[in-house]
Amino acid sequence: MVVRRTMGWKRWALRRSVWVFHVNAGACNNCDIEIVDLLTPRFDVERLGVKLVGSPRHADALLVTGVGTRQAVKRVQEVYRQTSKPCVVFCIGACACGGGIFEGAYHVAGPVDRIVKSVDPGAIVAYVPGCPPKPEAILSGVVKALAAL
Amino acid sequence: MSTGLHYLVWVLVFPGFLFTLALGLAVSWLVRKVSALVQWRMGPPLAQPLVDIMKLLGKEALIPEEAHLGVFVLAPVVGLSGVLLLAVMLWRSLVSETAFVGDVIVALYLMVLPSLALILGSSASASPHAAMGTSREMKLVLSYELPLALALVVVLIKAVPAGDPAPSLSLAALARHAPVLSLSGLLAFLASLLSLQAKLGFIPFDMAESETELAGGVLMEYSGVLLALWKVMQALMLVALPLFLVVVFMGGIDLSGWSMLWGVAKLVLVWVLMILIKNTNPRVRIDQAMRFFWVYCGTGLGIAVVLAMIGRQYGVPWL
Numbered sequence: 202m203v204v205r206r207t208m209g210w211k212r213w214a215l216r217r218s219v220w221v222f223h224v225n226a227g228a229c230n231n232c233d234i235e236i237v238d239l240l241t242p243r244f245d246v247e248r249l250g251v252k253l254v255g256s257p258r259h260a261d262a263l264l265v266t267g268v269g270t271r272q273a274v275k276r277v278q279e280v281y282r283q284t285s286k287p288c289v290v291f292c293i294g295a296c297a298c299g300g301g302i303f304e305g306a307y308h309v310a311g312p313v314d315r316i317v318k319s320v321d322p323g324a325i326v327a328y329v330p331g332c333p334p335k336p337e338a339i340l341s342g343v344v345k346a347l348a349a350l
Numbered sequence: 351m352s353t354g355l356h357y358l359v360w361v362l363v364f365p366g367f368l369f370t371l372a373l374g375l376a377v378s379w380l381v382r383k384v385s386a387l388v389q390w391r392m393g394p395p396l397a398q399p400l401v402d403i404m405k406l407l408g409k410e411a412l413i414p415e416e417a418h419l420g421v422f423v424l425a426p427v428v429g430l431s432g433v434l435l436l437a438v439m440l441w442r443s444l445v446s447e448t449a450f451v452g453d454v455i456v457a458l459y460l461m462v463l464p465s466l467a468l469i470l471g472s473s474a475s476a477s478p479h480a481a482m483g484t485s486r487e488m489k490l491v492l493s494y495e496l497p498l499a500l501a502l503v504v505v506l507i508k509a510v511p512a513g514d515p516a517p518s519l520s521l522a523a524l525a526r527h528a529p530v531l532s533l534s535g536l537l538a539f540l541a542s543l544l545s546l547q548a549k550l551g552f553i554p555f556d557m558a559e560s561e562t563e564l565a566g567g568v569l570m571e572y573s574g575v576l577l578a579l580w581k582v583m584q585a586l587m588l589v590a591l592p593l594f595l596v597v598v599f600m601g602g603i604d605l606s607g608w609s610m611l612w613g614v615a616k617l618v619l620v621w622v623l624m625i626l627i628k629n630t631n632p633r634v635r636i637d638q639a640m641r642f643f644w645v646y647c648g649t650g651l652g653i654a655v656v657l658a659m660i661g662r663q664y665g666v667p668w669l
Contacts, residue, residue, distance in 0.1 A: 214407075241391075255565035
């Protein structure tokens with residue numbers, strides 16, 4: 202496996218300014234609501250430099266929710282290709298991490314890390330399990346992933 | 351110091367690129383911080399806009415396969431240099447009288463350049479979302495240029511005394527008058543404040559960049575260094591455009607002694623007004639924006655022009 206590390210000032214700036222793009226790969230909307238929760242006054246991730254952006258070209262982190270359905274595979278891979286590197290892929294929720302209750306179902310092509318790594322074996326993937334994960338858990342996952350960049 | 355070097359320092363360091371950029375980044379932090387406070391959030395730290403740009407410089411710049419490479423790459427450079435020139439011209443009008451006649455017209459042209467560059471760059475990116483953003487940006491430019499030009503007509507009528515055989519139309523000459531203190535000048539000021547809101551891509555006129563439906567619109571396909579250039583351009587605009595309003599409408603900034611604070615207060619007032627409008631309005635549709643600028647602002651400014659003419663003819667300064 203290729204491990205790409207970002208060094209020096211690039212790493213310093215990247216860790217303080219993470220723009221995230223939200224990818225729904227067949228989620229039930231529960232994790233999505235928890236992500237939106239992060240932007241509200243209670244958690245306010247903008248104080249850490251995190252911003253939700255509308256285009257994967259602007260993004261430093263992809264927040265992928267959902268199990269990764271067969272319909273979603275191509276889209277998730279395309280979005281990953283369009284994201285400017287270095288970037289981190291976050292698997293948010295039990296489904297994205299390992300299939301959750303849908304594991305082995307007919308429509309499932311995931312989990313998400315396998316879908317992403319079939320495009321780029323060196324992709325940096327972080328996992329935040331939970332159904333749905335608490336906003337605190339997502340925050341702590343983001344912090345740990347950034348420390349590993 | 352030789353004259354050439356002197357001008358180079360003027361353009362690149364103070365009060366040109368570096369100074370304006372530092373000020374612009376501070377103001378863009380202010381915009382985000384105040385928006386956060388209005389929404390009962392904490393908001394980003396002071397260095398956030400700078401860190402954002404540093405991060406973008408360190409990222410990969412992707413260029414879409416079907417994009418027109420030259421235009422796509424050069425558009426942000428063109429926009430940036432236009433705004434930089436505008437900023438330097440405006441700062442210079444504050445300190446020296448040695449401007450060429452009619453540089454206010456050049457300033458008006460330079461103010462269109464960023465929008466024009468945005469239109470060129472996004473239409474070169476071969477993306478349907480960016481194309482939607484382009485068409486909205488074009489309609490927006492068509493909408494707000496009319497009120498802006500009319501507002502400038504009001505300013506010129508107020509600034510040129512009746513019977514002056516050789517009127518000076520330079521920015522430095524305009525900076526000696528404060529037309530905002532008259533009825534027609536106030537109307538013109540309000541209309542151009544809203545036009546500049548549209549130029550900056552601020553709510554209620556951010557439909558060209560709308561993140562929620564167009565995924566970033568005109569800027570959608572830009573990443574890395576090129577996106578950083580656009581962000582730098584927007585930071586410079588955040589200083590240059592309010593400065594234009596202060597110079598043209600509010601009597602400029604007097605740089606001698608304590609009266610400088612009064613000038614800075616004018617600039618801060620324009621920023622505060624812009625941030626308040628941004629935070630208390632929803633985004634309007636493009637047809638609503640066109641109707642607003644042409645019908646309402648246009649009519650208001652028509653009245654303002656007539657009032658200014660009457661005031662000039664009969665010597666009533668408050669009209």
